[in-house]
Amino acid sequence: MSTASDAPTTIALIGNPNAGKTTLFNALTGANQHVGNYAGVTVSVKSGEAFSAHGNKLKVLDLPGCYSLRANSPDEKVALDALNGQLPNQPKPDLVVCVVDASSLERHLQLTLQVIELGIPCVLALNMVDVAERTGLRLDPVKLSEELGIPVVPMQANAKKGIIELKQAIRFPLPAAPHAHWATDPDHAENSRRAFITRLCELAARRPDAHQQTLSDKLDSVLLHPVFGWVAFLGIMFTVFWSIFSFASIPMDAIDGALGSLGEWVGSKMAEGDLRSLIVDGVIAGIGGTLVFLPQIVLLFLFIGLLESSGYMSRAAYLMDGVMSVAGLSGKSFLPLFSSAACAIPGVMATRTIDSAKERLVTIFVAPWISCSARLPVYFLLIPLILPKEGGAWQQALILFGIYLLGIVTAFIVARVLRGRLGPDKSINHFLLELPPYRLPQWSYIFRHVFERAWAFVAKAGTIILGLSILLWALGTYPKSDSEDAGEQLAHSAMGRIGNVIEPVVKPLGFDGRIGTAILTSFAAREVFNSTLSVIFNVESDDEEAAESLLREKVSAATWPDGKPLFTPLVIVSLLVFYIYALQCLPTSAVVAREAGSLKWAVGQFLFMTGFAYVAALIVYQAGKLFGF
Amino acid sequence: MPSILADDLRIDSAMTLNQVKAGCDVRIRLLSGPSCDRLRDLGFCEQLMLRKISGGRNLVCSICGTRMAISRELAEQVLVSPVG
Numbered sequence: 001m002s003t004a005s006d007a008p009t010t011i012a013l014i015g016n017p018n019a020g021k022t023t024l025f026n027a028l029t030g031a032n033q034h035v036g037n038y039a040g041v042t043v044s045v046k047s048g049e050a051f052s053a054h055g056n057k058l059k060v061l062d063l064p065g066c067y068s069l070r071a072n073s074p075d076e077k078v079a080l081d082a083l084n085g086q087l088p089n090q091p092k093p094d095l096v097v098c099v100v101d102a103s104s105l106e107r108h109l110q111l112t113l114q115v116i117e118l119g120i121p122c123v124l125a126l127n128m129v130d131v132a133e134r135t136g137l138r139l140d141p142v143k144l145s146e147e148l149g150i151p152v153v154p155m156q157a158n159a160k161k162g163i164i165e166l167k168q169a170i171r172f173p174l175p176a177a178p179h180a181h182w183a184t185d186p187d188h189a190e191n192s193r194r195a196f197i198t199r200l201c202e203l204a205a206r207r208p209d210a211h212q213q214t215l216s217d218k219l220d221s222v223l224l225h226p227v228f229g230w231v232a233f234l235g236i237m238f239t240v241f242w243s244i245f246s247f248a249s250i251p252m253d254a255i256d257g258a259l260g261s262l263g264e265w266v267g268s269k270m271a272e273g274d275l276r277s278l279i280v281d282g283v284i285a286g287i288g289g290t291l292v293f294l295p296q297i298v299l300l301f302l303f304i305g306l307l308e309s310s311g312y313m314s315r316a317a318y319l320m321d322g323v324m325s326v327a328g329l330s331g332k333s334f335l336p337l338f339s340s341a342a343c344a345i346p347g348v349m350a351t352r353t354i355d356s357a358k359e360r361l362v363t364i365f366v367a368p369w370i371s372c373s374a375r376l377p378v379y380f381l382l383i384p385l386i387l388p389k390e391g392g393a394w395q396q397a398l399i400l401f402g403i404y405l406l407g408i409v410t411a412f413i414v415a416r417v418l419r420g421r422l423g424p425d426k427s428i429n430h431f432l433l434e435l436p437p438y439r440l441p442q443w444s445y446i447f448r449h450v451f452e453r454a455w456a457f458v459a460k461a462g463t464i465i466l467g468l469s470i471l472l473w474a475l476g477t478y479p480k481s482d483s484e485d486a487g488e489q490l491a492h493s494a495m496g497r498i499g500n501v502i503e504p505v506v507k508p509l510g511f512d513g514r515i516g517t518a519i520l521t522s523f524a525a526r527e528v529f530n531s532t533l534s535v536i537f538n539v540e541s542d543d544e545e546a547a548e549s550l551l552r553e554k555v556s557a558a559t560w561p562d563g564k565p566l567f568t569p570l571v572i573v574s575l576l577v578f579y580i581y582a583l584q585c586l587p588t589s590a591v592v593a594r595e596a597g598s599l600k601w602a603v604g605q606f607l608f609m610t611g612f613a614y615v616a617a618l619i620v621y622q623a624g625k626l627f628g629f
Numbered sequence: 630m631p632s633i634l635a636d637d638l639r640i641d642s643a644m645t646l647n648q649v650k651a652g653c654d655v656r657i658r659l660l661s662g663p664s665c666d667r668l669r670d671l672g673f674c675e676q677l678m679l680r681k682i683s684g685g686r687n688l689v690c691s692i693c694g695t696r697m698a699i700s701r702e703l704a705e706q707v708l709v710s711p712v713g
Binding site: 067068070101103104105106107110135137190194198207216217220224226314318321322325331428430431432433434435436437 | 663664666667669670671672674675676677682683685686687689691692693694695696697698699700702703
């Protein structure tokens with residue numbers, strides 16, 4: 001036993017991106033993992049527990065993928081810090097497992113040699129030997145081990161082959177730190193490493209023919225084709241969106257129905273009073289408003305997981321690089337912005353893969369402009385009001401398309417301007433992307449990923465929305481009036497009074513105090529707009545569809561005190577424009593503050609987007625009035 | 630050393646990776662430019678063979694069995710000579 005203390009032995013997994021580190025990490029630790037994010041650090045280090053072949057407890061760290069220890073990007077800085085034991089709450093690793101892709105040893109061994117030069121005990125996990133052998137590569141692990149002076153374990157982590165051998169290699173006492181015999185001249189470290197790798201590969205990894213036409217090559221000839229590639233890309237994106245919107249409605253209705261029944265059941269079991277109202281109208285309704293979007297988020301993450309795990313996502317980023325450059329961004333911003341169409345929170349979190357710090361900030365800043373699913377309830381309530389009659393599905397679809405387009409175009413323009421103002425990066429970030437071979441999706445990994453993200457959404461968004469729902473409920477309930485009428489009660493309450501106060505502010509946009517109140521309550525989460533209007537216009541119905549059409553009827557009948565109709569088409573367009581642009585989502589602001597590493601950035605984004613929304617709606621309404629609408 | 634390289638380049642009629650036609654196999658002769666270190670980290674090293682798969686705004690090449698997409702500016706820093 002080498003460790004005198006009770007602390008488990010720490011082993012770190014390091015390797016190039018796509019070498020199979022996470023697969024190995026999951027195979028080693030099973031479900032027993034936990035994800036830790038460090039504030040101010042752009043990437044995360046996963047840690048989990050495993051046992052060695054002799055039953056010793058191991059702490060396994062999964063370091064972010066990196067190409068070298070030169071610390072060029074935030075990922076590489078984290079990896080280097082982890083190896084030197086400079087990460088908070090993480091001990092210096094006792095042993096490093098270098099995960100390499102056996103089919104491209106010439107490239108992956110670079111990092112291994114650098115790790116050996118650090119003087120840390122090391123084991124080489126020669127992953128994906130099946131792929132290497134299929135391409136005709138003749139590997140000699142024994143020769144590799146002799147030359148490098150470290151244990152070499154051939155393995156196939158995705159099929160859990162070689163895991164036991166790897167655990168046996170992590171035996172006690174730990175293998176001694178190897179001697180970096182190639183590093184004779186510190187001035188030419190790079191050259192001596194390169195020469196050693198070339199010699200080593202000639203000895204232990206002979207390639208029959210460097211370029212064979214693999215299945216991935218054949219697929220790429222279509223999927224990266226200048227014409228067919230775009231057709232395939234648009235087809236895939238359309239399928240993803242269509243599936244999200246059509247399949248998610250079933251579980252969404254179920255969640256909605258279940259929460260409605262829960263509210264009724266709790267309501268029937270409790271005595272009438274403020275506590276019942278708090279639980280039914282505040283807590284259950286508030287949480288329900290968030291949970292109802294869970295199916296869409298789960299589906300989106302499922303598709304993103306599928307696209308990533310199959311290897312297509314990097315092709316999409318490659319294709320989109322030209323389009324994104326119009327906004328001054330690179331192809332790497334595509335995935336975060338694409339995710340934002342479901343919800344800006346995962347979109348903002350996905351910006352971690354962007355190398356350039358400034359590009360990352362710009363992407364975070366504009367992500368909420370891509371219309372997310374939380375805006376849909378508002379759009380669906382308002383769009384039919386502009387159209388003369390019921391029906392006209394294609395007209396509705398056209399308006400919805402225009403709304404999405406407006407958001408995307410604005411995001412691109414703002415990104416372009418902001419990117420120009422931030423100036424160039426300190427170090428130039430060239431577009432650089434590894435296109436991994438196409439693989440069959442790893443379902444266990446995808447499901448775990450989807451579950452993690454879904455849980456993060458429920459936990460984070462849920463807690464903030466819960467707090468705000470209670471606050472909003474209190475504002476709408478107190479002070480109490482004697483009236484039984486819900487509308488009068490709301491007018492009497494703090495919220496109603498706030499509405500009166502803000503009416504002069506929203507009047508130039510064509511809104512009255514009631515719409516102002518609904519906008520105000522929906523600042524925490526947009527979907528609250530519909531429920532506030534239901535309260536204001538006193539719509540009560542058990543059947544949801546009936547309630548919606550009743551609300552629409554009451555809304556279209558609403559008038560100003562002088563009898564003029566309130567919701568004219570112009571007012572609705574102005575309201576839609578406001579909802580396209582305003583950042584009414586506190587959970588997003590919370591995530592932006594964390595990911596951008598400063599509260600200032602989140603506050604600035606909130607104020608800018610709200611101001612932008614106000615001015616845009618003002619221009620639409622005033623210009624519309626001028627033209628006689 | 631530099632004079633030998635210069636001779637090498639002249640003899641081999643080196644060109645940048647951008648100038649190579651898609652589908653051609655080439656051998657890397659020299660990396661020269663500010664992003665050399667980055668390129669080396671990714672496996673672009675002297676004497677290695679690579680195949681350019683497609684050109685355009687960013688180009689795709691296959692190196693040691695891996696496909697990499699790199700920008701034109703980076704490809705400009707990779708000097709290559711044709712194989713065979």
